[in-house]
Amino acid sequence: MELLAGWKERINAASVAASESLPLPQTPAFYAGAVTFVENTEAAARMVEFARQRPISHIGIDTEFTYARPPVLLSRGTRAYDPSSIAPLMLSVSMAEPHDGGYHAYTFVVDLRVDGLVPALQELMRLPVPFVGHFLKVELFCLWQLGIAEPNITWDTWAGERSLGLGATHPGYRLPENADGIDATRAKEESAEDDEFSLRLTALCRRYGVPYEMADEKDRLQRSFLDMDRNGKFSEAQIQYAAEDAKAAAVIYPRQVLRAVCAGANHRLESIEMPWVRTNARIEWNGLRLDADRVRAVSEARERHLKVLEARLEREYGIKNFRSHTQLYRFFDESGLLDLFRKKGTYSFDRKNLKLFRERHSAISLLYAARRIYDLDKTGMLDLRLVGADGRVHPQHRQLGAHTGRQTTTAPNLLGLPKALRPLCICDPGNGIGEVDLSQIEVGVAAAVYGDAVLIAMFNSGDVYSEMAKVFYRDLIPPADLGLPVKAFKKKYSHLRDRMKVFTLGIMYGMTPYGIAALNGISVLEARQQWARFLGMFPALKRALRESAVLYGYRGYSVTVSGLRRYRASSGALSKWEGNWLVNHPVQGSAADVFKLAGNRLDRLYQQFGARIVLPFHDAFVFEAPLCHLHAVAELTAVEMKHAVQIYFPCLDPQVEINVKNPECWNKDGDAGSVDRWLLDPLA
DNA sequence: GAAGAGAGCGCC
DNA sequence: AAAGGGCGCTCTCTTC
Numbered sequence: 275m276e277l278l279a280g281w282k283e284r285i286n287a288a289s290v291a292a293s294e295s296l297p298l299p300q301t302p303a304f305y306a307g308a309v310t311f312v313e314n315t316e317a318a319a320r321m322v323e324f325a326r327q328r329p330i331s332h333i334g335i336d337t338e339f340t341y342a343r344p345p346v347l348l349s350r351g352t353r354a355y356d357p358s359s360i361a362p363l364m365l366s367v368s369m370a371e372p373h374d375g376g377y378h379a380y381t382f383v384v385d386l387r388v389d390g391l392v393p394a395l396q397e398l399m400r401l402p403v404p405f406v407g408h409f410l411k412v413e414l415f416c417l418w419q420l421g422i423a424e425p426n427i428t429w430d431t432w433a434g435e436r437s438l439g440l441g442a443t444h445p446g447y448r449l450p451e452n453a454d455g456i457d458a459t460r461a462k463e464e465s466a467e468d469d470e471f472s473l474r475l476t477a478l479c480r481r482y483g484v485p486y487e488m489a490d491e492k493d494r495l496q497r498s499f500l501d502m503d504r505n506g507k508f509s510e511a512q513i514q515y516a517a518e519d520a521k522a523a524a525v526i527y528p529r530q531v532l533r534a535v536c537a538g539a540n541h542r543l544e545s546i547e548m549p550w551v552r553t554n555a556r557i558e559w560n561g562l563r564l565d566a567d568r569v570r571a572v573s574e575a576r577e578r579h580l581k582v583l584e585a586r587l588e589r590e591y592g593i594k595n596f597r598s599h600t601q602l603y604r605f606f607d608e609s610g611l612l613d614l615f616r617k618k619g620t621y622s623f624d625r626k627n628l629k630l631f632r633e634r635h636s637a638i639s640l641l642y643a644a645r646r647i648y649d650l651d652k653t654g655m656l657d658l659r660l661v662g663a664d665g666r667v668h669p670q671h672r673q674l675g676a677h678t679g680r681q682t683t684t685a686p687n688l689l690g691l692p693k694a695l696r697p698l699c700i701c702d703p704g705n706g707i708g709e710v711d712l713s714q715i716e717v718g719v720a721a722a723v724y725g726d727a728v729l730i731a732m733f734n735s736g737d738v739y740s741e742m743a744k745v746f747y748r749d750l751i752p753p754a755d756l757g758l759p760v761k762a763f764k765k766k767y768s769h770l771r772d773r774m775k776v777f778t779l780g781i782m783y784g785m786t787p788y789g790i791a792a793l794n795g796i797s798v799l800e801a802r803q804q805w806a807r808f809l810g811m812f813p814a815l816k817r818a819l820r821e822s823a824v825l826y827g828y829r830g831y832s833v834t835v836s837g838l839r840r841y842r843a844s845s846g847a848l849s850k851w852e853g854n855w856l857v858n859h860p861v862q863g864s865a866a867d868v869f870k871l872a873g874n875r876l877d878r879l880y881q882q883f884g885a886r887i888v889l890p891f892h893d894a895f896v897f898e899a900p901l902c903h904l905h906a907v908a909e910l911t912a913v914e915m916k917h918a919v920q921i922y923f924p925c926l927d928p929q930v931e932i933n934v935k936n937p938e939c940w941n942k943d944g945d946a947g948s949v950d951r952w953l954l955d956p957l958a
Numbered sequence: 959g960a961a962g963a964g965a966g967c968g969c970c
Numbered sequence: 971a972a973a974g975g976g977c978g979c980t981c982t983c984t985t986c
Contacts, residue, residue: 349980350961597981599965618972624966649967652979676976680970687978690968716970783974792973850972858975862970892970892976 300324302371305380309517312384318394321382325369325398331377332404332429334368334524337386337416338499338516346659346685354685357559358664362386362416363499364508365395366520370527379524381517385508392422399425406527408432408475408519411673414555429543430551431523434530435473436674437547438537441831441840443472444677446851479522482529488518542836542867547674550870553877553887554673554681560886561666562688562898565700565939566658568949572698573656575953576647583644591637596644599623611635625649647956654686655695671890678855679838679863681890688889694948699888699940706904706937710911711894712869712919713929714738719868720782720861722923723835724818728811734927736760742774743767745811777808781819782861784854822860823853832856834863835922864922869893872918876911883907888940896940908932 305324312318325333339362345353369380384391399405399417405425407413409432414424471477479486488495495515534540587593593605602623606612614631615621625645632639654660660667667686675682683689691698701707717738721729732741740763744756747770755766764771780790791801809816826832827848831839832855840859842852873890876897880886885899885907895915899907912930919928935944942948951958 595982597966599982601982622965645966648981651968652966652981653968654979672977675978678976680976682977684978687968689970690978692968780974783976785974786972788973790974851975854975862976865970894970 297323297327299327302328302378302380305382306378309381309383309514311513312382313388315388315390315394318384318388318391321367321384322394322398324380325401328369328371328380330369330401330403331372332370332406332524332527333401334366334370334520334522334527335405335407335413336366336516336519336523337362337413338364338366338512339412339416340500340502340504343663346657348654348685352685354660354670356662357415357668358561358662358666360412360415360419361504362419363502363504364512364516365416366516367398368517368520368524370524377525379521381521383513383516386416386420387505392420395420396422399423401425403427404429404527406431406523408478408523408526410551411555411558414552415559418556418559424552428552429527429531429548431475431478431526431530432473433547433551433673434534434543435478437539437543437838438530438533439472439841440674440677440679440838442843444843447843475519475522478526478530482526484522484525484529486518486522488515491515537839538833538837539839542834542838546836546867546870546874547838549874549877551673553870553873554671554890556877557887557890558668558671560888560898561662561664561668562888562940563666563700563702564655564658564661565698566661568698569656569658571953572650572695572949575956576650579647579956580644583640583647587637587640587644591640593637593641596641597648602641605637609635609637611638643957650692650952650956651695653688653690653692655688655691655698657686660686677840678859679834679840679866680892681866689891693942694952696941697939697946697949700938701898704900705898706901706934707888707896707898707940708904708908708911708932708934708937709891709894709896709940710908710915711891711931711933712915713931715868715893715919715928716782716861716865717778718919718926718928719835719865719923721815722926723860723864724815724822726812726815726818728813729815730925736929737764737771739771739774739778740764740767742778742811743770746770746774746808777804781809781815782858784850784857819857823848823856826856827852832859832863834860834867836864836867838863838867865893868918868922869915871921872911872915875914875918879910879914880907883910901937904934904937908934 300320300323310321312321339360341355341359342361343356343359345355348354363386365384365386367382367384370377371380384395399422404427406429408430410428410430417424476486476489476492491511495512498512531540534543584596587596591605593601595601603612603621606615611634612621614634615623615627625642628638628642628645632642662668669683669688670685672682672684699707714733717729718733721733732738735741737760740760744751750770751767755763758766776793787798787802787805790805791798794801827842830845831841833839840855840863869890869892873887873895876887876895880897883899883903883906885897885903887895888898889896895911897907897911912932915930916928919926933944936946939946
């Protein structure tokens with residue numbers, strides 16, 4: 275039988291070692307309760323050998339590191355560190371061995387600057403026990419920087435804690451209605467405090483009753499690693515501090531698992547959120563390549579056009595700053611056009627309004643043009659300082675950044691990049707970029723979560739909005755057209771289909787007939803009739819939506835299909851906003867569940883193709899793969915995404931859309947020319 | 959001068 | 971009384 279590459283050598287090496295000497299038992303008392311500093315390969319080998327001969331249940335880990343590059347200073351004092359320039363300094367390891375209802379802790383601190391440690395550390399990481407850390411992303415970065423593969427089983431106490439407390443700290447609660455002054459002030463203070471402190475390791479220690487010796491010095495010691503001479507000797511305090519975090523993580527772990535069990539969340543943490551820590555970290559580590567020349571061209575064109583428009587606005591209309599609401603108000607007041615912009619008791623000069631009335635006054639069309647160009651990028655994607663040491667941009671991918679379980683991105687906000695700018699994202703030579711999208715998945719999930727057989731059937735037919743249109747607008751569609759193929763119908767009746775889309779999304783987001791009326795410019799009465807007729811198609815959904823908000827309001831939380839809860843911060847009468855998210859969260863969050871499930875599988879399966887996830891886009895994966903494997907990777911992605919949906923929703927038969935057209939860059943539906951067209955004519 | 963609110967808009 | 975879920979970013983203007 276053929277052995278896989280590398281195995282022959284490994285077996286040979288192992289048998290040589292075995293013939294030399296067999297390991298001797300080591301005395302646990304020597305390590306128990308102590309912190310052992312590991313500063314050479316022999317000590318590292320002894321540490322691993324010790325770990326392999328003890329009945330370890332789990333291992334706490336922590337790393338100390340610095341960055342080879344200074345951070346990029348962004349607005350509001352935030353700093354963006356380049357993960358590809360991370361320089362690992364120390365790894366602390368705290369092995370937990372169950373004993374007498376508690377645990378023995380064997381703690382080691384490894385100097386990662388020592389050469390030749392990788393084989394021993396790799397062997398340690400291969401141990402089949404959970405490796406526990408607090409905000410494991412940076413630990414994974416350190417391992418990957420050293421060329422060490424991550425452990426198979428990981429647990430992140432940060433992600434665990436965030437998962438168990440979603441919702442209550444949402445900014446929506448910072449301004450509670452019907453609250454007295456004292457309530458409001460307290461709520462605000464608490465939520466600010468929550469956001470900043472409640473997820474820190476020291477806060478978890480307090481919550482779980484875990485002693486943490488060095489709380490007072492934590493900030494100073496943490497900084498000491500960032501500032502230190504990279505070849506300097508570690509102080510005793512630094513070593514003890516590094517050990518402390520690994521020890522704390524190891525002690526918190528079983529207590530947090532117990533808390534998760536009590537919140538019905540352990541299944542989800544084990545099977546979705548914890549593996550996603552790894553997947554998410556790898557996505558951030560991978561980053562993506564920007565076409566720097568084109569980025570510069572776009573920036574320059576934007577500035578050039580803005581300058582011209584701003585000069586004209588000032589010269590011809592006296593508008594010095596078109597971004598100023600105050601100045602626009604004054605201008606339109608003086609020109610007697612203010613009423614055009616009246617909206618809800620105030621005046622809105624948003625782009626929609628400017629477009630609507632651009633024929634009324636030449637200033638309006640100028641303003642509209644200026645706004646369109648100005649708005650092109652506020653995501654930070656044109657900031658080339660964010661290109662890392664590896665030539666790629668590494669946006670921060672915030673796990674559970676949203677209180678529904680969704681991701682957010684920042685520095686830059688990749689998820690908010692205007693579609694037309696997607697072709698700025700390119701790939702390495704020899705690779706291609708592809709995207710696979712789960713079509714209309716939130717509608718399918720809503721149908722399944724709220725148990726509406728009619729909606730499920732429509733979703734499974736292939737194009738849910740077309741199926742809706744056939745029923746809702748049956749008087750407007752000739753019977754012969756009802757049998758058209760999905761694509762043909764979609765094209766011919768796109769206007770009716772779009773209406774259905776608005777209705778469906780409106781339902782999921784809690785829109786009322788008043789909102790629909792305002793959006794479509796119809797009367798409230800008309801909107802109400804259409805609304806009733808639309809929901810009449812889905813009686814089960816209609817009933818479930820009405821019931822759910824009330825029931826979940828009593829209970830105090832909504833929950834996704836895998837068990838992720840979003841909590842209310844208060845009891846009592848539901849606000850409109852709470853009623854909306856209580857209904858929406860099971861949909862949005864369950865879609866996020868299955869999406870992460872798919873991503874975790876892909877993260878593993880991509881390795882054999884040399885492929886990587888570039889961007890998780892809520893219901894789509896953007897990936898980069900060697901061109902020769904691009905189609906295979908796309909197929910694999912499609913299969914895994916469908917499969918993940920069916921693990922929790924076997925009644926659904928989801929469709930996917932594969933885009934591997936023009937794989938030299940990321941694009942919308944194969945349109946690789948959108949940036950170049952913008953450069954030619956920004957207003958086209 | 960910093961911080962927060964509000965407007966506005968990009969994405970799903 | 972208001973009337974659309976989840977985000978991040980940037981700008982203006984007000985307030986402390």
